[in-house]
Amino acid sequence: MKRTTTATFGALAALTLALPAQAEISDDVLKIGVLNDQSGLYTDLAGPGSVEAARMAVEDFGGTINGKEIEILSADHQNKPDVGSSIVREWIDEEGVDVIVDVPTSSVALAVNEITREKDTALLVNGGGTTRLTNDDCSPTTVHYAYDTYSLAKGTGQAIVQEGGDSWFFITADYAFGHSLEQDTAAVVEANGGEVLDTIRHPLDTSDFSSYLLQAQGSGAKVIGLANAGSDTTNAIKQANEFGIVQGGQSLAALLMFITDVHALGLETAQGLQLTTGFLWNMNDDTKAFSERFAERRDGQYPTMVHAGVYSSVGHYLKAVAEIDDDGGEAAVSQMKKMPVDDFFAPNGKVREDGRMVHDMYLVEVKSPDASEGEWDYYNLVATIPGDEAYKPLSESTCSLVK
Amino acid sequence: MTELLGIPPQVLFGQVMLGLINGSFYALLSLGLAVIFGMLNVINFAHGALYMVGAFVAWMMLNYLGIGYWPSLILAPLVVGALGVVLERTMLARLYHLDHLYGLLLTFGLALIIEGLFRNAYGVSGTPYPIPQALSGGQNLGFMFLPNYRAWVVVAAVIVCFGTWFLIERTRIGSYLRAAVENQELVRAFGVNVPLLMTLAYGGAVALAGFAGVMAAPIYQVSPLMGQDIIIKVFAIVVIGGLGSIFGSMVTGLGVGVIEGMTKVFYPEASSVVVFVLMAIVLLVRPHGLFGRPRT
Numbered sequence: 001m002k003r004t005t006t007a008t009f010g011a012l013a014a015l016t017l018a019l020p021a022q023a024e025i026s027d028d029v030l031k032i033g034v035l036n037d038q039s040g041l042y043t044d045l046a047g048p049g050s051v052e053a054a055r056m057a058v059e060d061f062g063g064t065i066n067g068k069e070i071e072i073l074s075a076d077h078q079n080k081p082d083v084g085s086s087i088v089r090e091w092i093d094e095e096g097v098d099v100i101v102d103v104p105t106s107s108v109a110l111a112v113n114e115i116t117r118e119k120d121t122a123l124l125v126n127g128g129g130t131t132r133l134t135n136d137d138c139s140p141t142t143v144h145y146a147y148d149t150y151s152l153a154k155g156t157g158q159a160i161v162q163e164g165g166d167s168w169f170f171i172t173a174d175y176a177f178g179h180s181l182e183q184d185t186a187a188v189v190e191a192n193g194g195e196v197l198d199t200i201r202h203p204l205d206t207s208d209f210s211s212y213l214l215q216a217q218g219s220g221a222k223v224i225g226l227a228n229a230g231s232d233t234t235n236a237i238k239q240a241n242e243f244g245i246v247q248g249g250q251s252l253a254a255l256l257m258f259i260t261d262v263h264a265l266g267l268e269t270a271q272g273l274q275l276t277t278g279f280l281w282n283m284n285d286d287t288k289a290f291s292e293r294f295a296e297r298r299d300g301q302y303p304t305m306v307h308a309g310v311y312s313s314v315g316h317y318l319k320a321v322a323e324i325d326d327d328g329g330e331a332a333v334s335q336m337k338k339m340p341v342d343d344f345f346a347p348n349g350k351v352r353e354d355g356r357m358v359h360d361m362y363l364v365e366v367k368s369p370d371a372s373e374g375e376w377d378y379y380n381l382v383a384t385i386p387g388d389e390a391y392k393p394l395s396e397s398t399c400s401l402v403k
Numbered sequence: 404m405t406e407l408l409g410i411p412p413q414v415l416f417g418q419v420m421l422g423l424i425n426g427s428f429y430a431l432l433s434l435g436l437a438v439i440f441g442m443l444n445v446i447n448f449a450h451g452a453l454y455m456v457g458a459f460v461a462w463m464m465l466n467y468l469g470i471g472y473w474p475s476l477i478l479a480p481l482v483v484g485a486l487g488v489v490l491e492r493t494m495l496a497r498l499y500h501l502d503h504l505y506g507l508l509l510t511f512g513l514a515l516i517i518e519g520l521f522r523n524a525y526g527v528s529g530t531p532y533p534i535p536q537a538l539s540g541g542q543n544l545g546f547m548f549l550p551n552y553r554a555w556v557v558v559a560a561v562i563v564c565f566g567t568w569f570l571i572e573r574t575r576i577g578s579y580l581r582a583a584v585e586n587q588e589l590v591r592a593f594g595v596n597v598p599l600l601m602t603l604a605y606g607g608a609v610a611l612a613g614f615a616g617v618m619a620a621p622i623y624q625v626s627p628l629m630g631q632d633i634i635i636k637v638f639a640i641v642v643i644g645g646l647g648s649i650f651g652s653m654v655t656g657l658g659v660g661v662i663e664g665m666t667k668v669f670y671p672e673a674s675s676v677v678v679f680v681l682m683a684i685v686l687l688v689r690p691h692g693l694f695g696r697p698r699t
Contacts, residue, residue, distance in 0.1 A: 041628065044528040174672050202667075203675040207623055207632050210421045211667035211674075214547060218414055231528060234624055242534065242550045242622070244541060264528035264624060301526070 025327045026096060029069045032058070032314065033097040035084060035112065036104050036127055038076035041205050041230040044301070045258040046104040046127040048074075050310045052297055054101055056290075057314035065322050073097060079104075079204065081111035088112050092119045098327040099124060099317055102310055106130035106177035116141050120329040124317060126309035129229075129256065130180040131392065134356040138399035141329035143317075143336055145357045146309030147278040149177070151390040152255050153184035155276030155363045158192060159383070160223055160253050166194035168253075169221035171212045171236060173228035174201040181227040181255050197221045202228070209236040213243050217250065225253045233257055234265050241269050258304040262378045267369040270378075274365050279305035279345060280379060283362075286344035295376075302376040312345035313357070349387070354399035361390040417547035418664040424553045426660020427560030431615040432637045433644065433652035434564055435608035438571070441647035442584055442604040445495060445506035451634025452514040453609045455627060457483045457616025459521060462532050462625045472535040476617050483613025488606040495605065496598065514630070521627035529624025556618050563614065564653045567607075571649060580604060639682040645695020655693065 034054050036046040051074045058070050073091065077084035084103070091097035092115070100116060103109040104127025116123040117139040125133055126146040133144045168189050172178040178201070186196045197219050200212050213236070216224045224245065226236050233254055240252055254261075257275045281291035281302050290311065294303045303311075320335035321327050333355070341349030346359035364379035372378060394402060432454060439447045460479040464470035470478065490513065498505045534552045541550040571577040583590045583597050591597050616629075623629055640659050644651030659678050666677045673680075691697045 039522070039527075041527060043522075044526045200671050202671055205632065206675070207629065208425055210424070210553075211418055211664050212671065214417045214421065215414060215668065217548070218411070218417075231624060231626060231628070234528065238531070238624065239622065242541075242552065244548050244550070248548070260526075260528050264530060266531040268533075269531060 024325055025066065025068045025321070026098065029071055029096070030065050030318075030321065030327055031071045031073060031091075031095060031097040031099075033088070033091045033095075033100045034072060034074040034102050034310070035077055035087060035091075035100055035108075036074075036102040037079050038074070040079050041232065042079065042104045042127065044260040044264070045230060045304045046102055046306045049294075049298055049301060049303065049307045050102045050126070053294065053303065053307045053311040054314050056294065056297070057311045057318070061315060061318045065318055066325055070318070077103070077105070077108050079108065081107045084108035085111045085115060088115050092116075092121050098122065099329075099332070101314060102127045102306065104128055104306065105175075106132075106180060107175050109133060110137055110176055113137055113139055113142055116329060122317060122327075122329040122332045124310075124313040126313060127306045128177070130176050131184060132176070132180065134352075134354045134392075135398040138354050138397075138401055140355075140401060141333050142355045143313065143333055143351055143357055144355055145313040146305050147276075147361065148356070148391070149181040149184045149256075150392045151278070151361050151385075152181060152276045153188045154390055155361050155385050156253055156255055156274055157185040157188040157225075159274060159363050160251070161189050161192040161194045165223040165251060165253070166192075167221045168194060168196045168223045168225050169216045169219045170196065170199040170225045170227055171209070171216060172199055172201045173204050173232055175204050177229065178204075178227045182225070185225055185227065185255055202232075204228075204232070206232060207235055209239045210243065212236075213240050213245060217243065217245055217248065221250065223251050223253050225255055227255050229256045229258075230261065231264075234261050237265060237273070238269055246272075258306070259302060259376065259378060260304055262366055263302075263376065267367060267372055267378065270366045271368040272366060274363060274382065276361055276363055276385075277305050277379075278359065278361050279303070279308040280362055280364065280381065281308075282377065283381075284344075290344055300375075308345045312341065312343050312349075315343060316341050316351075352394055354394065354397045354402050356391055356397075358387040358391050360387050361385045413546035414668065418668050419661055420544075420547060420549065421553075422661030422664030423657060424557055424660070425663065426657035427557050428615055428619060428633070428656075429637055429640050429660055430564055430653045430656030431560050431611055431618070432633065433640045433656045434567055434649060435611040436637060436641045437644070437647055437649050437652040438567070438608040438611075439605060440641070441649065442580055443495070443499070443506075443601055444503050445498075445510065445605075446503060447605075447608075448507055448510040448634070449490070449513040449517065450510075450609070450612050450637070451630030451632075452517040453483055453487065453630070454612040454616040454619070454633065455521065455630035456486065456517065457613030458532070458620040458623075458625045458629060459525075459616075459627075460613065461617040461620050462530060465532065472617075472621070476614070479617045480610040480613040483616070484606040484610030487609030488602055490609075491602050491605040496601070499601075514634075518627050518631065525627060527626060527628055529626030529629075532620040532625050534621040552621055556622075559618065560615075563611070567611065568649055568653065576600075636678050639678045643678075643682050643685045643692055645692025648692065648694040648696075651692060651694025 034051045075087045099122040101124045106128045109128030123142045125144045129149045131148045131150045170182050172182045262270045337351045349359035351357045363383040460482050461475040538552040644655035666674045
């Protein structure tokens with residue numbers, strides 16, 4: 001009898017512990033986990049820069065939240081979904097991390113997305129690009145922030161088709177992000193009357209693109225679409241130059257390119273490329289102020305849209321949590337959806353029901369070396385794509401939260 | 404249009420050509436590895452890192468000192484070779500009497516340190532290195548557009564590989580080296596300075612890696628990761644060719660380049676693993692490699 005009572009009490013105690021914490025900041029500390037690539041091909045566009053951006057957002061917020069401390073952790077997921085998943089599980093279960101930020105490499109972002117949904121932890125994706133995060137795989141605890149493959153397709157893809165580039169050949173990175181970007185762009189190309197002649201998929205992190213380029217050259221397509229990122233894109237562009245592809249009359253569409261990639265290629269090679277970005281560092285005084293501060297702390301590296309997005313998303317998250325004094329994933333994210341986003345990154349931004357943060361995107365053209373006025377002055381603004389056009393309309397979303 | 408294996412002949416020839424070009428890099432790197440394994444019995448994991456250092460030395464010479472591509476082609480390998488001599492004298496030479504696992508671990512650690520230092524200093528996106536003026540542009544071969552620079556890479560690689568083979572197989576110093584591998588004590592008894600020979604062999608082999616690095620700089624981004632990308636593949640090539648077989652590593656390097664190029668046409672997704680599939684098959688059929696002799 002006595003034993004049963006003890007067992008019942010034990011079970012009750014365990015139950016109480018397992019109940020979700022009441023609306024307050026759990027463990028009296030708010031922990032932000034920045035998860036990204038810190039040693040591989042996406043290090044420069046996300047990596048330590050994103051950690052610094054998160055740190056800046058926390059400092060600008062005042063360093064504490066409702067009297068509680070804010071802490072930042074960071075880790076390297078090596079672009080491997082299994083590595084990313086085990087880090088996130090450990091962070092949430094052992095360290096009490098409350099929000100995961102950045103997560104470039106769509107395959108990792110999708111894996112993490114499942115865990116944060118299950119464990120009621122907020123996930124703010126900036127580096128990852130796949131539209132699955134706000135469609136089939138959407139989650140009440142996830143916000144997709146800086147950009148997605150749909151907005152890239154809508155920007156660069158549409159502009160190029162409308163300029164007459166109506167036959168395409170895709171060179172695609174063979175993982176979730178590449179597939180998503182290729183699919184979204186192909187849809188835009190076809191919707192605008194163009195056609196896709198062929199597609200080649202290459203392994204992530206390939207250094208030699210000559211074989212693929214040769215086939216693209218042979219296909220006679222007017223446009224060679226590069227559905228990849230980071231050093232995959234820069235190597236492909238560099239080698240396309242070597243094989244005289246642009247001189248031969250075909251054009252290259254770098255569907256995702258960051259300012260760090262343009263910096264790495266040099267304007268001599270990159271000039272004339274059109275690309276879509278969610279952030280222009282020298283657009284106005286506010287963006288300049290942030291970017292120059294960032295560059296000072298990062299040895300002269302200017303922020304990519306991922307870095308600026310990390311800053312903005314962390315700031316917005318902190319405001320939301322401070323408002324409701326609750327760091328539960330679903331609670332914080334639903335509060336983020338209620339409040340408008342308004343900072344240098346996304347003036348008049350809003351987080352939609354499906355988790356998509358909608359803000360203006362920019363179609364830019366890379367300047368020629370003569371036109372550039374400084375070391376990081378690389379872009380001419382061609383067009384601003386209003387948020388409502390840049391992102392997939394909510395009515396077409398396949399996200400279960402919308403219906 | 405007539406087709407070979409389901410693809411137009413132009414494309415096929417083009418891919419064979421590209422395969423040979425990539426194979427040249429594999430051949431240059433695997434040759435150095437084979438020499439080091441054959442002579443020193445060390446599995447040199449730092450080879451990829453030293454290849455990367457070669458590219459960076461060329462880049463630094465251009466950007467900090469204004470020294471162009473052609474002088475770099477000689478100077479950068481010398482710098483890398485000198486670095487190799489220091490590494491061999493201060494570290495590797497102390498491990499020869501131990502199991503060769505120790506050499507592998509040491510060089511693996513060295514590779515991580517060297518790459519880490521460059522990653523901290525230069526980031527991972529890499530920096531551009533221009534193609535030398537004299538070799539810009541290209542030729543239209545009818546079946547493909549061949550950039551002049553790539554043609555030069557094949558020619559230079561073949562000359563250097565042949566030169567190395569000649570040095571080891573057909574000269575007096577080469578014969579000392581081969582003899583020292585067979586029986587160190589005896590060669591020493593004849594008054595030959597064996598430790599010096601070992602040092603020169605290591606320095607020379609890593610200078611080859613440095614040379615490959617300079618050759619690669621104008622094609623790829625000069626990046627701290629470039630060695631990592633290629634080294635595992637090159638190890639597989641050395642295994643396929645036969646550990647320590649100089650001729651084998653050269654032929655296999657070129658051959659694997661071509662096979663990889665073909666894979667990129669027929670099944671691109673597999674292009675990064677085809678070399679390992681090949682290695683597995685060869686190991687099953689001929690455990691000592693295509694051109695290797697069984698070790699006793």
